[in-house]
Amino acid sequence: MHKQGEFDIDIDHLSKIEGHADLDVKVKDGVVQHAHLKISESKRFFTQGVRGKSCLNVGQLVSRICGTCSVAHLTCCIEAVENTLGITPSEQTKLLRNLTMDALMIRDHAMHLYIFCLPDILNADSVLELADRDKAVVEKALEVKSSGNELGKLVAGKSVHANYPAVGGYTKIMTNEQAKEMAHTLHHAREHAIEFVELFREKLPVFERKTHFIALKNPNYEYIGGEICSSEGYCVSRQNFWEHLDRVVVPYSQATGFEFEGKEYMVGSLSRMNLNKEALHRDTKKDVGNCMSMFPSNNIYMNNLAQAVEIINSIDHSIEKLESWDFKPEQYKTPAVKAGNGIGVIEAPRGTLYYALKTDDKGMIDYINLVIPTAQNHQNIEKDVAKLVQEKMDLEKEDISMEVEKLVRAYDPCMSCATHFLKLKWKEAKRASSKKAKVRNPWTFDVEGKR
C-alpha cells in the first residue's frame, strides 16, 4: 500500500499498442488530480507535406500516416477526392472497397485482440509466453489473422500500403477462381474466430463510465457510407461535421483531442456495436447471438468483444461477396481533375475517420485535414483512467499501472495516426498554460490567415 494515498504513476511508452504514448497520473490525499495521456510520437507533418501533390496520388502518401490503418486512410482519402472531382465509382469498385475494408478489419482487429489483448485476459505477459502454455490457441489466432492479411493482399495488392485502390477504381481485379479459393480460407478461419468470440465474452473485465458513442450508422454494418450518429439518438450530416466537433488543444501531447457537442465521446468497435448491432450480417447474428443482448454497453472492455464480433461480420460479408460476385476485369482510366473540395467519412478500425480536402484547377492539393479516431478518444481515455485509478486506489502502485495499461489498450489506440490532423495552435495552448483550450473548427480551417 502506498503512503497516504499520495503518488504519481508515470508509464513511459505504453506497451502492446500501436505507436508511442506515455501516461502521467497524479494522486494527492487519495484523490486523482489528473490523468494525462501524452502522445509522444513525433509529428511528421503530412498535413503540410501533401500540399501541392496531385490528388490522384495523394492517397499513397497519406497511407504512410499509419502502418496499422493505412488502408483506412487510403480509402477515406479516395472518397474525399472522388467527392471533390464528382466521380461515382462502379458497383464493382464499391464492392471491392467494402472487401478491402473488411480485410483490414479482420487483420487489424486480430492483431489487437490476439497479439496485444489475449495475453492480458489469459494472464500471460505476451503471446510468446502464452504459446508455451497453449500452443493451439496461438495457432488458431494466427490462422484468423493470416486470413485477413491474405484477403487484403488479394483484393488490394498489399495489406499495408495497398497498391490497387485508386481514385475512380482498382488497377487490378482478382479472378473468380481466386475469389472462391479465398472464400474457402475464410470459412476455415471463421470457425476459430467464433471460438475467440466465446473466449472474449467469458473473460472480459468490467469498467463502466457513462459516456456517449459516435459512429456511422450503416444499414449493412459496413464501414463505408452511412450517417454520423450518436448514442443519444441524433444524427448529423457529413457536410456539417465541423459544426459539431470541438478540437481540444492538449499542451502536453503532440496530438489534440476532440469533443462532440461539447462532450467527450468514444469512437470505435464498441460505438459501432452500440449503434448498429441489428445491422450485423445475418450469419453473424445467427452464430454470435448470445453476445447481442450485451450491447449497448458502457463497459470499455466490451470494445474487445465488439472487435471479436466485427471479425465474424467482416468474414461473413467477405464470404458472401467472394462467392456471389462475378469479378470482371475493368480498364482503369485516369480521372479528369478540377478545382473543388470534398469530404470523406468512413469507419476505420478504431472509429470514425474524417478527411476534408481542397484541390486547385490542376488537381493539386491546396489543403487537407483529417480527424483521427484516437484523437477523438483522447478525452474519454483520460477520464476513464482517472476513474479507474480512483477505484483501484487500494492496490499496489505497480498493479494500478498494469490495470491502467490494460484499460488504455482496450481502446486499441493508434498513436502514429493521432499526431496527424489539425495544426496545433500553440499560442492558445501557451496562454492557457497547462490547461486545455477548446477551438471550434469552421469547415474551412487549416492554415492561419488562409481560408
Added chain:
Amino acid sequence: MGKKLAVSWITFACCEDSSIIFVEMLNQHFFEWKEKIEFRYCKMLKSKGNDFAGTDVVFVEGAIATKQDEEKLKEVRAASKKLVTIGSCACTGLPSAQRNSFDDSTKREIMLTVERFGHLDKVHPVKDIVKVDYIVPGCPMDEKIFLDVLGKCFAEFGIQ
C-alpha cells in the same frame, strides 16, 4: 534448448508499417522464430522485461526526428552487437523527413511544434547518427530481404 538470437526492435518517427509486416510474418514464422529468437526489448510483443542489455541484433524502424531519438539511438547502438535499419524511414529518412524540404513559409508554420517538442533541425536516416550493419529497405520493408538478413544474423551468431 539451443542458443537463441537476442533480438530487440525499436521504432522512431515512422508509421510502424514494418512492425505490422513483422507481426503478419509471424503468421507463418511464429513457432520457428520462437525457438530461435529471444526478444529483449520489443514493446509491440511484451509488457515486462523490455531491456536492451545483451542484444545481439537490434532492428531499428523509423527516422531520427528529435534530440531524444538521437540519444536513444546511440544508447541502443552501444548495447547491441549488430544494428539493422528497417523500412524506408530508417534507411533513407523519407517520408518522415519530408519537412527537411519544406519551403520557408511552411517551415515557419511548423516551427512552434518543432521547437516545443525538441525536434532536430532536420530529420535523419539512422546511418547519419550511428553505424548500420544491414539494411532492409521498402515501404513497408521487403519481406524477402528481411528474411535474408535475419538468416545472415542466425548464421553469424551460430543459431541453428
